[in-house]
Amino acid sequence: MIRQLVFATNNLNKTKEVRSLLAGQYEVLNLQDIGCTTDIPETADSFAGNAGLKSRFVVDNYQLDCFADDSGLEVEALNNEPGIYSARYAGERGDAANLDLVLQKMEGQQNRAARFRTVVSLIQNGEEFLFEGLIQGTLRESRTGENGFGYDPIFQPDGYEVTFAEMDMEQKNKISHRAIAMHKLIAFLKEQAV
Ligand code: ITT
Numbered sequence: 001m002i003r004q005l006v007f008a009t010n011n012l013n014k015t016k017e018v019r020s021l022l023a024g025q026y027e028v029l030n031l032q033d034i035g036c037t038t039d040i041p042e043t044a045d046s047f048a049g050n051a052g053l054k055s056r057f058v059v060d061n062y063q064l065d066c067f068a069d070d071s072g073l074e075v076e077a078l079n080n081e082p083g084i085y086s087a088r089y090a091g092e093r094g095d096a097a098n099l100d101l102v103l104q105k106m107e108g109q110q111n112r113a114a115r116f117r118t119v120v121s122l123i124q125n126g127e128e129f130l131f132e133g134l135i136q137g138t139l140r141e142s143r144t145g146e147n148g149f150g151y152d153p154i155f156q157p158d159g160y161e162v163t164f165a166e167m168d169m170e171q172k173n174k175i176s177h178r179a180i181a182m183h184k185l186i187a188f189l190k191e192q193a194v
Pocket of ligand 1: 008009010011014042069070071072073086087095098116148149150151152164176178
């Protein structure tokens with residue numbers, strides 16, 4: 001029997017990625033699917049804190065087991081910015097403006113090291129469990145590729161010659177920060193099932 005789990009996200013790209021990762025094992029419902037239209041405040045000062053705010057909101061208001069992730073890009077030369085502000089680095093103007101601001105701040109910068117980080121918060125029977133995924137890479141000086149979302153067109157993972165946006169979802173899902181954290185979540189859920 002395929003079990004249901006709520007993924008507390010409004011981001012359809014994240015929903016797609018995670019549905020594909022958990023296919024055959026869990027039916028993943030996002031906030032839209034459970035009729036939650038609240039803009040859940042992400043006011044914590046860490047990825048773990050924000051992920052916990054999102055999962056806790058669903059558990060408290062819908063009494064369903066739930067997980068949430070908070071993810072972002074950390075750029076070494078920018079003191080790990082945009083970090084927890086990745087979704088709103090350039091205000092509320094969206095992904096393209098956020099990416100442009102990173103490119104602008106990185107103009108002329110030699111150190112182009114960056115990483116994506118995801119922290120997943122799962123709340124099961126009232127108890128919270130955290131899982132983390134990291135992928136190291138470098139930032140390109142301009143966009144390449146049409147796939148993915150967010151900062152994908154400028155992020156080239158170490159060991160690859162292409163950006164995340166040049167990979168298809170299947171390739172990105174083999175190596176991404178979110179995939180690493182989700183695989184830890186899946187391993188944990190499987191342990192629970194035995
Ligand atoms: P929810 O809070 O509803 O889940 P969100 O888009 O606000 O959706 P986050 O708070 O986790 O998600 O912010 C993540 C931001 O970081 C996201 O908007 C992107 O700009 C960036 N980001 C996260 N994962 C990414 C990825 O795999 N590829 C590119 N950019 C990513």
